[in-house]
Amino acid sequence: xxxxxxxxxxxxxxxxxxxxxxxxxxxxxxxxxxxxxxxxxxxxxxxxxxxxxxxxxxxxxxxxxxxxxxxxxxxxxxxxxxxxxxxxxxxxxxxxxxxxxxxxxxxxxxxxxxxxxxxxxxxxxxxxxxxxxxxxxxxxxxxxxxxxxxxxxxxxxxxxxxxxxxxxxxxxxxxxxxxxxxxxxxxxxxxxxxxxxxxxxxxxxxxxxxxxxxxxxxxxxxxxxxxxxxxxxxxxxxxxxxxxxxxxxxxxxxxxxxxxxxxxxxxxxxxxxxxxxxxxxxxxx
Amino acid sequence: xxxxxxxxxxxxxxxxxxxxxxxxxxxxxxxxxxxxxxxxxxxxxxxxxxxxxxxxxxxxxxxxxxxxxxxxxxxxxxxxxxxxxxxxxxxxxxxxxxxxxxxxxxxxxxxxxxxxxxxxxxxxxxxxxxxxxxxxxxxxxxxxxxxxxxxxxxxxxxxxxxxxxxxxxxxxxxxxxxxxxxxxxxxxxxxxxxxxxxxxxxxxxxxxxxxxxxxxxxxxxxxxxxxxxxxxxxxxxxxxxxxxxxxxxxxxxxxxxxxxxxxxxxxxxxxxxxxxxxxxxxxxxxxxxxxxxxxxxxxxxxxxxxxxxxxxxxxxxxxxxxxxxxxxxxxxxxxxxxxxxxxxxxxxxxxxxxxxxxxxxxxxxxxxxxxxxxxxxxxxxxxxxxxxxxxxxxxx
Ligand SMILES: Cc1cc2nc3c(=O)[nH]c(=O)nc-3n(C[C@H](O)[C@H](O)[C@H](O)COP(=O)(O)OP(=O)(O)OC[C@H]3O[C@@H](n4cnc5c(N)ncnc54)[C@H](O)[C@@H]3O)c2cc1C
Ligand code: SF4
Ligand code: SF4
Ligand code: FES
Numbered sequence: 001x002x003x004x005x006x007x008x009x010x011x012x013x014x015x016x017x018x019x020x021x022x023x024x025x026x027x028x029x030x031x032x033x034x035x036x037x038x039x040x041x042x043x044x045x046x047x048x049x050x051x052x053x054x055x056x057x058x059x060x061x062x063x064x065x066x067x068x069x070x071x072x073x074x075x076x077x078x079x080x081x082x083x084x085x086x087x088x089x090x091x092x093x094x095x096x097x098x099x100x101x102x103x104x105x106x107x108x109x110x111x112x113x114x115x116x117x118x119x120x121x122x123x124x125x126x127x128x129x130x131x132x133x134x135x136x137x138x139x140x141x142x143x144x145x146x147x148x149x150x151x152x153x154x155x156x157x158x159x160x161x162x163x164x165x166x167x168x169x170x171x172x173x174x175x176x177x178x179x180x181x182x183x184x185x186x187x188x189x190x191x192x193x194x195x196x197x198x199x200x201x202x203x204x205x206x207x208x209x210x211x212x213x214x215x216x217x218x219x220x221x222x223x224x225x226x227x228x229x230x231x232x233x234x235x236x237x238x239x240x241x242x243x244x245x246x247x248x249x250x251x252x253x254x255x256x257x258x259x260x261x262x263x264x265x266x267x268x269x270x271x272x273x274x275x276x277x278x279x280x281x282x283x284x285x
Numbered sequence: 286x287x288x289x290x291x292x293x294x295x296x297x298x299x300x301x302x303x304x305x306x307x308x309x310x311x312x313x314x315x316x317x318x319x320x321x322x323x324x325x326x327x328x329x330x331x332x333x334x335x336x337x338x339x340x341x342x343x344x345x346x347x348x349x350x351x352x353x354x355x356x357x358x359x360x361x362x363x364x365x366x367x368x369x370x371x372x373x374x375x376x377x378x379x380x381x382x383x384x385x386x387x388x389x390x391x392x393x394x395x396x397x398x399x400x401x402x403x404x405x406x407x408x409x410x411x412x413x414x415x416x417x418x419x420x421x422x423x424x425x426x427x428x429x430x431x432x433x434x435x436x437x438x439x440x441x442x443x444x445x446x447x448x449x450x451x452x453x454x455x456x457x458x459x460x461x462x463x464x465x466x467x468x469x470x471x472x473x474x475x476x477x478x479x480x481x482x483x484x485x486x487x488x489x490x491x492x493x494x495x496x497x498x499x500x501x502x503x504x505x506x507x508x509x510x511x512x513x514x515x516x517x518x519x520x521x522x523x524x525x526x527x528x529x530x531x532x533x534x535x536x537x538x539x540x541x542x543x544x545x546x547x548x549x550x551x552x553x554x555x556x557x558x559x560x561x562x563x564x565x566x567x568x569x570x571x572x573x574x575x576x577x578x579x580x581x582x583x584x585x586x587x588x589x590x591x592x593x594x595x596x597x598x599x600x601x602x603x604x605x606x607x608x609x610x611x612x613x614x615x616x617x618x619x620x621x622x623x624x625x626x627x628x629x630x631x632x633x634x635x636x637x638x639x640x641x642x643x644x645x646x647x648x649x650x651x652x653x654x655x656x657x658x659x660x661x662x663x664x665x666x667x668x669x670x671x672x673x674x675x676x677x678x679x680x681x
Contacts, residue, residue: 012396013430014382014598039391060385060392060596061589086614101392103385218615246613248585251430254603255582256610258632260552261639266429282555284624 013251016058016103017043019079023098028162031129032094033070033082036104048076050111051136052242052270056250057081058103062092066247066265068133069107073140082132082164108250110270112137113240117212120238121149123204125225127156127197127217131164133242133269134216142175149210152178156197156221159183160190180204198224201232208233216242223280226273239273260285287500290492295508296500297483300361303408304335305498306445306473310406313494315443318374319408320364325353327367329374332408339364346453346650347537348659362447362477365456366411366649370578371418374405375438376425382434382585383598399434404441411449412464413456413649415471417578423641424581443490446471448515452522454537455650457663459522461542463647466515476511483511540650542663543670544634547644550670551635555627559668564623566658571604573652573660574629579645584609605629630662 022035038044049055054068071080085094096102114137122141126134141148153172157163160183173179180200182193193200198221211234215225222241229239245264248254257264260279262271279285287296298305310317319332322339332338344364345352353364385394410418425435446467449456458464467474472491475482483503486492503511525539574580584603589596603610605628611618619625637645646662653661 012433014433015396016383016385016394018392018394058394060387060394061587061593063587064585064598100390103392103394244613245618246609246611248583251432252428253425253430253432253581254584254600255580255605256584256603258605258628258636260631261636263640278552284619284621285555285627 049107053107055106130217201228315406406443416463457540458648461648574604
């Protein structure tokens with residue numbers, strides 16, 4: 001499952017490559033999507049990534065953050081990252097303007113198993129910013145709609161204002177993606193579901209032996225998604241999750257992203273539930 | 286001058302001729318590092334001449350204890366490992382990994398040149414240190430990514446290792462298959478006899494260096510004497526760890542780590558009560574990880590000049606005992622000392638096998654000596670084994 005960026009003798013993997021911010025699209029409060037293009041035309045034309053992989057975005061003077069690529073792998077020239085302001089680095093990114101340069105290293109990490117899960121029903125369960133690393137999967141599956149079975153997106157956010165990519169939903173639905181959306185707190189205009197995301201599983205009519213679950217979001221949410229899926233007899237081998245840990249290097253050098261035997265940066269971030277099951281219930285592991 | 290030296294040859298020199306080795310290395314452009322006493326500890330530092338080697342110094346080590354004793358013996362290397370290891374030089378405590386410059390609003394980013402640093406020659410590392418080097422090689426050279434500065438230093442490294450004649454009470458290389466005899470990965474391996482060093486040549490470069498000295502072929506009785514140094518030491522380490530000296534002697538007991546099925550033993554006991562118990566003693570000071578020759582955790586910080594147009598990214602040693610190590614936007618994953626000690630011990634002795642197909646511990650004992658409260662990983666592991674909630678851990 002693991003895919004590594006090629007690293008050759010001439011390629012110092014610590015070097016961030018200057019990239020220009022082409023556009024900044026505000027998404028929801030505190031979240032924006034940044035379109036980046038490498039300043040080196042050669043790198044720009046050679047750059048490829050797989051759905052679920054991430055880049056280290058570097059703001060000199062502030063630091064690096066691991067950010068998933070949220071765009072279509074089949075349009076590598078349009079490189080998008082959807083970022084929520086969480087602190088120092090992401091805060092500095094939010095203060096940039098189109099035309100400025102930042103540094104990019106990547107892509108890093110393992111990918112969602114889009115080829116392996118062909119022909120299966122796919123349930124994508126994500127919370128908040130967790131939709132960003134799964135958007136490349138949605139693009140991939142919808143391009144090959146006939147190669148997969150039922151496709152369902154379960155999506156939850158804190159409030160209706162926090163729901164990402166809402167302007168694309170109609171298109172996604174028309175292409176064959178079933179969607180169930182929930183928020184923790186509604187507002188006057190909200191007609192949809194209210195409640196936690198894992199509860200949406202009860203609305204699904206699943207064929208467990210043919211179903212694959214892909215989940216990304218806060219760890220606690222993923223734990224509940226996993227128990228709902230296991231309860232419905234979906235095999236732990238067919239449940240995939242994207243884990244988050246502190247990352248300083250993305251190359252297996254800094255040791256910070258360790259989770260038991262795994263380095264989240266190079267063995268993950270996408271793991272099977274089977275790989276993570278021994279550790280997910282442990283406190284502070 | 287001997288001309289027929291080859292890898293595997295055994296030669297000998299009078300002790301004082303070790304200076305010739307240092308001189309030749311210096312003439313070849315090496316920065317020569319060797320054991321020196323600094324702040325009451327034997328550390329590695331620049332060696333201008335063998336005069337600086339702490340002849341006659343013995344070290345007494347035990348949990349939380351390190352003391353040097355000056356004797357009048359003509360023993361050049363009878364202290365064992367101190368707080369430094371080769372890690373200090375190949376993976377230095379602080380180093381720049383990236384430099385960025387802003388011109389007309391556009392950032393240029395480049396890595397500092399690693400090529401111009403002089404090659405390093407180290408006199409005195411022990412078998413455990415060479416095994417620790419192998420462990421760090423796995424981390425920095427043999428994964429999907431190569432750390433270029435480690436690689437540049439490593440490729441040029443010259444090692445004149447030493448076979449220990451003495452072990453500290455904290456040493457347990459004999460239970461980790463990492464010593465005490467130097468077995469591979471050296472250019473030269475020295476064994477100290479009364480008046481001479483018997484030297485095994487481990488590489489072509491080693492042969493070239495020895496070729497410039499007044500060395501002679503070592504006669505069979507000296508080769509035999511040199512061989513028996515490691516054998517005798519191993520036997521005495523074994524005896525001392527299996528049959529602890531009577532408390533009345535004041536001699537500390539020797540250490541031993543039972544490694545059978547150790548990966549599963551620890552990974553099947555992640556909720557063992559012993560983690561709580563050790564957490565009450567552990568200060569989470571990170572000393573153990575700083576002195577450990579295999580620990581590789583680091584953090585990267587931004588260092589900017591006043592204009593903000595020149596920014597360096599500096600990597601420095603870090604430790605799984607700090608809160609920052611596991612902090613995410615929602616807070617630290619490893620909040621408690623218990624969870625940090627568990628991360629440390631399970632990484633060293635268990636998950637290292639998953640990640641690198643070897644143990645993260647080479648039995649040097651540094652973490653025991655330099656722990657202010659003398660926490661001893663061999664003891665913690667034995668306590669978990671003695672009361673394992675998983676009665677029959679599988680084999681590794
Ligand atoms: C594989 C992966 C993919 C991610 N994808 C996205 C994404 O698509 N969009 C998005 O908005 N966020 C994503 N994140 C989370 C994002 O990396 C963090 O929110 C960000 O690093 C926080 O940095 P900061 O300096 O702004 O925050 P601060 O809170 O100021 O950071 C403080 C310290 O904690 C560290 N830190 C905090 N959170 C994280 C974290 N999650 N991972 C690593 N280090 C952290 C920082 O390095 C820094 O040292 C992803 C994280 C991972 C591991
Ligand atoms: S864990 Fe302790 S004994 Fe083992 S290599 Fe590290 S410092 Fe030495
Ligand atoms: S996680 Fe802890 S034990 Fe493992 S290398 Fe890092 S500092 Fe050492
Ligand atoms: S992020 Fe540094 S080891 Fe994974």
